[in-house]
Amino acid sequence: MSRPRPLAWIAALGLVAALGAGLVVATSPRRPATAQTGQAITVQRAHAGSATPSLKGRIVLLTIGSDSGAPKFGRGGAMESGRADALQLVVLDTVRHRGSVLSFPRDSYVPIPGHGTNKINAAMAFGGPPLLVATFERLTGLSIDYYAVTSFDGLTDIVNKVGGVRVGVDMNLRDHFAGAFLNKGRQTLNGRQALAYARARKTLPGGDFDRSRHQGQVLLGGLDTFQRQVAKDPTQVMTWLGVLRDEVKTDLPFPEVLRLALLATRVPPSQIRNLPVPGTAGSAGGASVVRLTPGAYALFGRIRAGKYS
Amino acid sequence: MAARSTPWRRRAVTAGMLAALLLVAGCTSGGKPEGGGQATSTAAPAAPAAPLEVRLVAAAKVPPGLNAKRAAKQAAPGLERFLDRYLTAAFVQAPGGEAGWDGLLGLFDTPVRASARKQLDALSLGAAAPKVSAVRPSRASARAVVLYNGRRPAAATVRLAFDATADTAQGSGQVHLRSVLQLLATGEGWRIAAFDSRTGPPQ
Numbered sequence: 065m066s067r068p069r070p071l072a073w074i075a076a077l078g079l080v081a082a083l084g085a086g087l088v089v090a091t092s093p094r095r096p097a098t099a100q101t102g103q104a105i106t107v108q109r110a111h112a113g114s115a116t117p118s119l120k121g122r123i124v125l126l127t128i129g130s131d132s133g134a135p136k137f138g139r140g141g142a143m144e145s146g147r148a149d150a151l152q153l154v155v156l157d158t159v160r161h162r163g164s165v166l167s168f169p170r171d172s173y174v175p176i177p178g179h180g181t182n183k184i185n186a187a188m189a190f191g192g193p194p195l196l197v198a199t200f201e202r203l204t205g206l207s208i209d210y211y212a213v214t215s216f217d218g219l220t221d222i223v224n225k226v227g228g229v230r231v232g233v234d235m236n237l238r239d240h241f242a243g244a245f246l247n248k249g250r251q252t253l254n255g256r257q258a259l260a261y262a263r264a265r266k267t268l269p270g271g272d273f274d275r276s277r278h279q280g281q282v283l284l285g286g287l288d289t290f291q292r293q294v295a296k297d298p299t300q301v302m303t304w305l306g307v308l309r310d311e312v313k314t315d316l317p318f319p320e321v322l323r324l325a326l327l328a329t330r331v332p333p334s335q336i337r338n339l340p341v342p343g344t345a346g347s348a349g350g351a352s353v354v355r356l357t358p359g360a361y362a363l364f365g366r367i368r369a370g371k372y373s
Numbered sequence: 374m375a376a377r378s379t380p381w382r383r384r385a386v387t388a389g390m391l392a393a394l395l396l397v398a399g400c401t402s403g404g405k406p407e408g409g410g411q412a413t414s415t416a417a418p419a420a421p422a423a424p425l426e427v428r429l430v431a432a433a434k435v436p437p438g439l440n441a442k443r444a445a446k447q448a449a450p451g452l453e454r455f456l457d458r459y460l461t462a463a464f465v466q467a468p469g470g471e472a473g474w475d476g477l478l479g480l481f482d483t484p485v486r487a488s489a490r491k492q493l494d495a496l497s498l499g500a501a502a503p504k505v506s507a508v509r510p511s512r513a514s515a516r517a518v519v520l521y522n523g524r525r526p527a528a529a530t531v532r533l534a535f536d537a538t539a540d541t542a543q544g545s546g547q548v549h550l551r552s553v554l555q556l557l558a559t560g561e562g563w564r565i566a567a568f569d570s571r572t573g574p575p576q
Contacts, residue, residue: 110573113495
């Protein structure tokens with residue numbers, strides 16, 4: 065037991081001495097610590113930046129809700145050859161990040177190229193989306209860049225797949241015909257509720273005008289929901305585009321779909337006005353129609369001039 | 374007794390040798406002139422550069438009928454190559470001078486390229502590039518969600534993290550990048566269609 069002890073003491077003393085020497089070196093005010101550890105410098109200060117695509121000044125998109133191509137709702141056929149029950153003209157100023165949603169009553173009685181005058185929703189049944197686009201261009205004087213069409217099934221699936229959309233419901237609704245039972249106030253609607261809110265007409269005081277305004281609200285509610293989700297998780301852009309890929313038919317090339325979606329993350333919904341197109345109830349050939357008033361044409365003129373509010 | 378004394382002696386000898394080594398190290402360090410330590414430190418050859426290797430975890434959103442796992446696996450190599458090109462152009466072989474960034478900017482979709490040019494400091498070494506002699510990557514990791522349109526990748530969201538040591542004449546420092554890149558698949562490969570990016574010290 066006694067033999068190892070001197071060695072141990074020597075070792076311990078050596079260790080203490082070495083540690084002491086190291087400590088002196090490390091704490092000496094005349095020698096910077098960097099001499100021991102390597103000089104750490106700031107190569108780059110903090111910078112942050114972000115950007116979305118810069119697109120041409122104005123984009124006009126016709127969104128169409130078709131009454132066909134919805135097997136879940138007992139509506140057969142192809143959705144592009146049905147009647148257009150929801151018609152919104154989305155006009156977006158891509159530079160100033162603002163715009164308008166013009167909501168058209170589906171019974172608007174307007175000239176349809178090659179088909180006389182008829183309800184605007186018949187144009188798609190006569191000649192598909194291209195004839196509907198031509199009808200809108202003649203009516204508004206606006207050049208329409210793209211269209212996007214979906215069905216009852218498509219709308220409900222879109223809303224359900226993204227987890228619901230936040231909509232500011234503007235009246236209490238008890239509409240048995242559309243299945244809409246909603247209280248006034250901002251709320252998250254599921255697919256069936258969103259469709260019912262967009263379809264309810266018969267019990268509404270403003271009839272077709274209230275309905276078209278509600279359709280615009282659902283569209284803007286979708287934008288609001290999209291932005292909220294992407295702000296929390298940027299990969300949600302892919303989720304939404306995947307849903308739209310499966311549920312919407314459009315003549316938008318995919319790169320433009322992506323660019324528009326990325327741009328849409330920067331456009332505050334409050335900067336997009338939902339503008340129901342003015343008209344009065346009337347009749348034509350025994351059918352109830354909506355005749356657009358001079359106010360409608362004045363509105364188109366303002367939009368053409370870039371005045372969106 | 375003997376069985377116990379042998380390890381004790383070994384331990385003592387080891388401790389003694391360690392102490393001697395430490396002493397020598399301490400004496401050597403303390404014996405050099407003041408300026409010499411600093412000069413030796415900065416002039417010392419940099420640690421060998423690890424090759425840039427992007428570690429990617431990918432998921433895919435596919436149309437009905439396609440296998441999402443298989444699609445993610447198929448898209449991953451192309452994405453890794455693109456991110457490798459990006460990090461190489463932005464950091465590892467970042468050029469100095471204004472014109473030198475064309476290679477990096479070529480990786481951006483046209484509608485966002487002008488914005489990228491104005492924000493190079495948030496996307497790359499930027500203004501620090503001319504003073505950097507070498508960049509040694511320590512981490513390059515990414516998580517991607519790839520969107521298929523038909524049977525091909527069409528777009529992707531990538532969260533990219535890159536850490537490295539940059540060497541300059543004045544010393545070395547850490548560089549960092551944290552980015553969310555929205556990518557578009559084009560005929561010429563992936564292009565950045567939008568970004569949200571920051572560089573510099575981690576927050």
